[in-house]
Amino acid sequence: MLYNPKYPSITDLKKKAKSRIPKFAFDYLEGGCNEELNLLRNENDFDSIFLKPRYLQEVGAIDMSVELFGKKYSAPFGISPIGLQGLMWPNAPEILARSAAAQDVPYILSTVSTASIERIAKVSEGKAWFQLYHPTENRLRDDILQRLKDVECPVLVVLVDVPSFGLRYREIKSGLSMPPKLTPSTILQAMRCPTWGIKTLQYGIPSFATLKPYMEKGLDLAQLGQFMNRTFTGKVTVDKIKAIRDIWKGPLVLKGIATEEDMEDALHIGVDGVIVSNHGGRQLDAAESSIYSLMRLTAKERYKQQMTIMLDGGIRSGVDLGRAHAVGSAFNFMGRPFMYGVGALGELGGSHTINLFKAQLYQLMQQLSIEKVDQFPDRLQ
Template structure:
């Protein structure tokens, strides 16, 4: 049976993933913080965005390609950074980077990945973005950025929405430490998931290799106090200015939810703003990211590039975000559900799902270009500027 028949939607891949990774891994991937109210809030906001179906438009040939930050991409969708990606599925970073290069989508490597930028940069090639959790030490910051640039990463994503650790109660209950400190319960969970276990044996214990170059831990730190957290600063505007001076390529600021910050970020040298509530993993009191996106576009006008993530599960969701002002969208958990379900093949399959669903819904809406989705909005209220 082909993947499209067995796993026609991301929800199918998610269900399969849960049955193929150890429970403590699932808790790491799927959890948020607090009561986890942000995850359904993101979904509810997307599902409230409705469009007018089009009729008598003649043949529609959707053009999915888009140009963003000086680079051509196959569609306005990319791979968001996920920490400890290789814990979720062995070899995840390389598999996603390879898919991104082949499919022509951006892949963003996390500072707290399980593989080094020197390993992943050449695989991602011109599709490579690098995400920076800001280190306190200026020399470490400069060294990480120099390594990312030398490895071929073209776009830098500075994450600014983690002033301190969140509790992530589900991860605490799962007793997850970084790097993982195996307990008898975890060993039993691993024994029930042979594909994950054998893959981990081949790839080695998942570790935060980049951060370990600068700080050694004894393996007893909880998942919310790994080397990335211990090295990281709570950045301010001076920190942003320092990063801007060090990085000569496109600079994206990730984790912005307050539209009042947007003009100052633009003036400080941001080339794009990434609207995100971190998938609910940091602050359970945040609004839906889609609502913040609309406010951001209204304040900034048409010219400032905006990226959106938060609850996207389909091509239709991509169109919803574009209609509310995004220029580009990202998924994080989704790609890892796909890897957990089907291994490296899962990433390629999810890319195909998103591509097909995007094209199908564009035809229903009479759209040749996805950026024109706002023209078919049914939702009451003024459409964002285009």
């Protein structure tokens, strides 16, 4: 198991990554919206969930594997989609997709990440999922879906919680609002992180690789911002999801569901799963934490019977993974922890972070006398 003992926790990886990533890029990764209250709730609300050990109970071999949409994964977690991954650490999408494929956990590529559908399909051996930012034009939507069919993408995730871009103060002050811009300050920050700079020169200035076929050549920064706003501004409605359901015959997941009303619509449309999420606290500061939304939705047994309910947001340890399963999550995704991993350890960061979570979850299952992940609800205090 590839695991660096100098970094046994996500906190250790975060501290190291912060020293190696320029401030403007780290702020993009780390920040939430407005006063960042929801960002804090996502992590802190896990602390109110307590697990119950059974020390005198017999227990056999521990099996962390989980079956999801017809495929067996080695552990009950995957890597969340994150935009502009290559800005935060050069070549991050490929590092993470390759590590996830090797370890048999899912990696989700974002529409606005810095590697293309085709490249990630190749390095992940066809195992990577894809998260769709719904375009305003159906022509563009249909072309992206066809590209996904061509590479036999196993799962399509449609993002629903970005009707407008969140007001993120850190990005505005760092010059990474739309349109993004470089300033003397950001250039100086980059110079203070030589490894990041060398790797950026090696792999090239990051861009929206999946979207390149739809962009005019030679766009300046202002025109790029206009393209993004023109292409992706707008609500994802029931009718838009129905249209995708008619086209996409594989597993279809909605990411960003947080209420009973939207869950009812998801059931009516006939999607295969939802990822309960608040976009990492980056969209609505007055929203509840993802884990609290999950607890409310999984309290209704019929939702769990008809839909695969997963979680994204706030998980920072194997203990948090156990807590999520104890309150009803079938599977979990983490974004920032894996970016801390590649920021701290580069090419080794993806595998290290996967193994970190596996080791922590394995120890927790030993402590609670649990053999399989679906036994966690029996250990809820």
